Amino acid sequence: MADARYRTGDSVRVRKAAPLGHVRTPFYIRGHAGVVERVCGAFPNPEELAQQRDGLPAQPLYRVRFRQKDVWPGYRGSAADVIEIEIFQHWIEE
Amino acid sequence: MIERSHHDMGGQKAGKVKRTEHAYDDWELRVDAMMMLLVGVVGGSKRMTVDELRKNIESLPPADYDKLGYYDRWVISLTQTMIQRGVITTDELARKLADVEKRGRR
Amino acid sequence: MKDSGRYEPYSYFQLMEVSLRELLVEKGVVTEDAIAGAMAAMRARGPERGAAMVAHAWLDPAYKARMLANGTAAAEELGFEVPGLRLIVVENAPDTHNVIVCTLCSCYPRMLLGMPPEWYKSRPYRSRVVREPRKVLGEFGLKVAAKVRIRVHDSNADMRYMVLPMRPAGTDGWSEERLASLVTRDSLIGVAVPVLPKKPKTRKS
Numbered sequence: 001m002a003d004a005r006y007r008t009g010d011s012v013r014v015r016k017a018a019p020l021g022h023v024r025t026p027f028y029i030r031g032h033a034g035v036v037e038r039v040c041g042a043f044p045n046p047e048e049l050a051q052q053r054d055g056l057p058a059q060p061l062y063r064v065r066f067r068q069k070d071v072w073p074g075y076r077g078s079a080a081d082v083i084e085i086e087i088f089q090h091w092i093e094e
Numbered sequence: 095m096i097e098r099s100h101h102d103m104g105g106q107k108a109g110k111v112k113r114t115e116h117a118y119d120d121w122e123l124r125v126d127a128m129m130m131l132l133v134g135v136v137g138g139s140k141r142m143t144v145d146e147l148r149k150n151i152e153s154l155p156p157a158d159y160d161k162l163g164y165y166d167r168w169v170i171s172l173t174q175t176m177i178q179r180g181v182i183t184t185d186e187l188a189r190k191l192a193d194v195e196k197r198g199r200r
Numbered sequence: 201m202k203d204s205g206r207y208e209p210y211s212y213f214q215l216m217e218v219s220l221r222e223l224l225v226e227k228g229v230v231t232e233d234a235i236a237g238a239m240a241a242m243r244a245r246g247p248e249r250g251a252a253m254v255a256h257a258w259l260d261p262a263y264k265a266r267m268l269a270n271g272t273a274a275a276e277e278l279g280f281e282v283p284g285l286r287l288i289v290v291e292n293a294p295d296t297h298n299v300i301v302c303t304l305c306s307c308y309p310r311m312l313l314g315m316p317p318e319w320y321k322s323r324p325y326r327s328r329v330v331r332e333p334r335k336v337l338g339e340f341g342l343k344v345a346a347k348v349r350i351r352v353h354d355s356n357a358d359m360r361y362m363v364l365p366m367r368p369a370g371t372d373g374w375s376e377e378r379l380a381s382l383v384t385r386d387s388l389i390g391v392a393v394p395v396l397p398k399k400p401k402t403r404k405s
Contacts, residue, residue: 018097018098022145022148022152023099023102024304025356026102026104026303026304026354026356027097027104027105028102028105028303028331029104040286040358040359043357043358046145046148049143049145050148051149052143052146052178052179055145061357061358061359063359071105072105072331075331076332077333077334077346077350078347078350080349081333081349081350082349082350082351083330083352083353083354084351084353084354085354086355086356086358101305103303103326103327104301104303104327104331105330106323106327107327107328108327108328109324110339111322111324111325111336112324113319113340114318114319114322115318116317118242118243118315121213121214123239123243124235124239125217126315127235127236127239128220128221128224128235130238131230131234131235131238132224135283135284136238136241136283138234139229139230148304151305160323162213163213164318165213166211166213169213169216169220170216172220173216173219173220176220176223176224181224181227182220182224182227186223187220187223190219191216191219193219194219194222195210198210
């Protein structure tokens with residue numbers, strides 16, 4: 001299993017990339033910065049599992065919290081509104 | 095636009111949510127059951143991962159993705175996965191489809 | 201499968217289902233019994249398990265704390281078999297409302313809530329609730345005050361989510377079973393909150 005590089009409270013940014021294949025990092029969150037809400041554990045990489053490979057070593061998975069007003073231009077809600085998504089370690093900018 | 099895959103729709107514009115409920119037909123539950131067995135969640139002989147199912151659904155042409163029912167997409171993708179995995183062959187499927195159609199009843 | 205005796209043309213997809221199933225059974229990959237068993241289990245499942253967990257948490261603060269720390273263990277503690285489920289329970293509060301979505305497909309805690317509703321899997325919900333949650337919740341008839349923070353959870357990877365709604369006022373002394381009856385599937389997804397059933401109007405004589 002790959003080592004967990006980040007901890008709850010760390011500021012992280014999602015990589016901006018548009019690769020092919022099966023990807024579980026939604027397009028709308030790529031390039032955005034948020035804060036690690038919790039470390040979920042490590043899981044086989046779904047990008048690899050989708051291609052009939054074993055997805056190992058397991059990749060650390062984080063729940064990352066983003067402010068909605070940072071993600072959506074012209075967001076019309078409370079400034080405190082957030083969106084929380086699971087981001088695999090390899091999608092976090094080093 | 096190919097950079098954002100068609101299924102990756104978070105944040106896209108769309109109409110009002112239609113609060114439809116759906117009573118599942120038997121054939122749909124059978125598709126669901128086969129998937130659960132084949133990914134090994136509920137016993138069964140693990141032959142695939144749910145990730146492969148998702149990848150195949152995501153590969154459907156956008157118009158089909160939008161137009162087809164949920165289990166229509168699943169049964170196509172599940173069958174594709176079984177061909178990819180070598181559990182069945184295209185030829186076996188072709189012959190079986192013709193045979194079932196000839197028999198003509200559920 | 202028992203023949204229903206009806207003779208109707210198959211759709212291409214129904215044809216595919218029968219064909220795939222027959223091939224898999226012939227090859228010994230699945231059995232008809234196993235399929236029937238899995239079908240029966242999903243047909244029978246509604247949101248009762250999720251509702252039971254919520255009602256138990258409302259009455260037992262220590263259980264609630266355990267549930268918020270490890271949702272899967274909390275489900276198993278009540279005797280629910282939840283193979284492969286990695287559950288996170290998120291708590292509503294006077295200043296916070298939670299709502300769940302899977303923008304990429306339709307991930308849902310089926311073992312606790314049953315089959316997901318059609319709208320949860322639809323384009324409008326998946327597209328819009330992450331971007332304009334208040335508006336979408338309004339379309340469900342749920343008004344969330346401007347000063348309440350909304351947390352949207354996109355279940356895009358291995359975790360699954362369930363909302364722990366706030367216990368409604370006016371339920372003092374209620375049994376766990378009675379409390380559970382207030383907890384709807386929609387309140388566990390976050391597009392509704394539990395409400396007391398309307399009192400029948402009494403006629404003034």
